[in-house]
Amino acid sequence: MIKITEKAIDVQKVIDTACSLGAGAVNVFIGTVRNTAHAKNVLWLEYEAYESMAVAEIKKIVDEASHRWPLLGSGVSHRIGTLKPGEVSVVVAVSTPHRRDSFEACQFIIDNLKEKAPIWKKEVFEDGEEWISAQPVRAVEAQS
């Protein structure tokens, strides 16, 4: 299951999709909205996706993961729209026969999703707003 949704993500539902009777491990990554950035308070984030391409890209990533690790099931759900600090923005769940594979596959999927899926977030502060990582100067600031 790969989903881009404007509604709150039902974490248990994503986990259930990934579960399998043959699995000895289910690994879940939950991404949440942080309340600070550049030492400023984040009021909320605006997430936007190129939905059809995001689903296609995430599918490629999950397919690649299932070639590298013995995935028995998987689920990825990414939220878009307005999210406040503490809210869940993304859930990745995978199941495999043994735990090590589940950790590695889950990390592979979330790392590649962040790098390739056409999804964007804008941070909204009290004194302005900014698309994350879009401009070089900001990228440097974010790393410092």
Add this chain to the structure above:
Amino acid sequence: MALERNVLIMEVTSRYKVRAFGITKDIIGGKETVVEMEGSTVGELRRYLVSRYPSLTGLRSLFIAVNHTYAEDAQGLSEADEIALIPPVSGG
């Protein structure tokens, strides 16, 4: 003969619809723009867009997607393609 040659080298103007996301939406001033240009590759479209919207050069990266797949500059375009500007992504 000379006339024929002129006809042969005349470029055809193509019309592409380009969708924009994230910061590129702010730069082009909307979710979509129509490009009419002489040229038919992703690279030519990129050069056209950068000259029309110089702020695009200030981005950390700019990919162009064709029919939901990241495209190389050498890739050819057809007017029916779904074309999109992909600025640096920040999902997760």
